[in-house]
Amino acid sequence: xxxxxxxxxxxxxxxxxxxxxxxxxxxxxxxxxxxxxxxxxxxxxxxxxxxxxxxxxxxxxxxxxxxxxxxxxxxxxxxxxx
Numbered sequence: 656x657x658x659x660x661x662x663x664x665x666x667x668x669x670x671x672x673x674x675x676x677x678x679x680x681x682x683x684x685x686x687x688x689x690x691x692x693x694x695x696x697x698x699x700x701x702x703x704x705x706x707x708x709x710x711x712x713x714x715x716x717x718x719x720x721x722x723x724x725x726x727x728x729x730x731x732x733x734x735x736x737x
Contacts, residue, residue: 680686705711
């Protein structure tokens with residue numbers, strides 16, 4: 656739902672301005688999904704994820720390309736082409 660507001664200028668020659676303000680982020684469906692996901696995994700520790708899946712750190716990437724942990728793709732690093 657969108658918030659509607661009108662601003663009426665004190666000068667009679669200026670038209671009224673209508674603008675729409677987005678809902679606050681905590682009311683967005685994506686935020687509600689994040690809240691639900693957090694409740695589901697809140698007790699899960701990152702160590703456990705890596706213990707259960709030792710190859711987890713090797714699969715970080717975008718579109719099948721490995722991405723360095725600092726997020727910067729700068730040619731080669733440690734003999735590996737990013």
